[in-house]
Amino acid sequence: EDQVTQSPEALRLQEGESSSLNCSYTVSGLRGLFWYRQDPGKGPEFLFTLYSAGEEKEKERLKATLTKKESFLHITAPKPEDSATYLCAVQADRGSTLGRLYFGRGTQLTVWP
Amino acid sequence: DGGITQSPKYLFRKEGQNVTLSCEQNLNHDAMYWYRQDPGQGLRLIYYSQIVNDFQKGDIAEGYSVSREKKESFPLTVTSAQKNPTAFYLCASSIRGGRSNQPQHFGDGTRLSIL
Numbered sequence: 001e002d003q004v005t006q007s008p009e010a011l012r013l014q015e016g017e018s019s020s021l022n023c024s025y026t027v028s029g030l031r032g033l034f035w036y037r038q039d040p041g042k043g044p045e046f047l048f049t050l051y052s053a054g055e056e057k058e059k060e061r062l063k064a065t066l067t068k069k070e071s072f073l074h075i076t077a078p079k080p081e082d083s084a085t086y087l088c089a090v091q092a093d094r095g096s097t098l099g100r101l102y103f104g105r106g107t108q109l110t111v112w113p
Numbered sequence: 114d115g116g117i118t119q120s121p122k123y124l125f126r127k128e129g130q131n132v133t134l135s136c137e138q139n140l141n142h143d144a145m146y147w148y149r150q151d152p153g154q155g156l157r158l159i160y161y162s163q164i165v166n167d168f169q170k171g172d173i174a175e176g177y178s179v180s181r182e183k184k185e186s187f188p189l190t191v192t193s194a195q196k197n198p199t200a201f202y203l204c205a206s207s208i209r210g211g212r213s214n215q216p217q218h219f220g221d222g223t224r225l226s227i228l
Contacts (some may be wrong), residue, residue, distance in 0.1 A: 032214035034162035043203050103155035
């Protein structure tokens, strides 16, 4: 069964303390891996799409990377405004006729001053 | 500004009552989706639609119904048959569905509670 697992469930960082969030997946035929940011009471905000192993995308303090089994979201010198829940989702060959995404449970990031 | 608008932001349901959540998009996207989000769980797919007048059940469609009469609108009805409707409901859209592997974009959700 396809599965997306995110770790850690929660992460507390001091401002400026870099770290990484992990998203591991077990799907047959990855068509795309998506990272989202979700603030409390809001809908997920799209950050990145990664399509193939070795691909990297960057946006401000965030950098997403992809291997054949997992993706990392690296946060460099985070600020308190980076505090949010980060969601990972994959689209696989199975279910691709639906265009559906399989979501992980998210990593709740807190950055304190 | 283009985007997805969900309304209302908060909704309360009485026993035996059906309620309808609105989702409107002005992105000219073909595909639209409804998800349910519960604390500590990933988003779960309720229904999706790839084109007007067509929709398919997702993983947890029981107790829900949808319609897609217009490209820009995809309302979700939570029926009295849904015994545990308290959740955060998210609507999303993408340029195309199916094998397009395009990102989905989300509205800001409706929080449904039982009275």
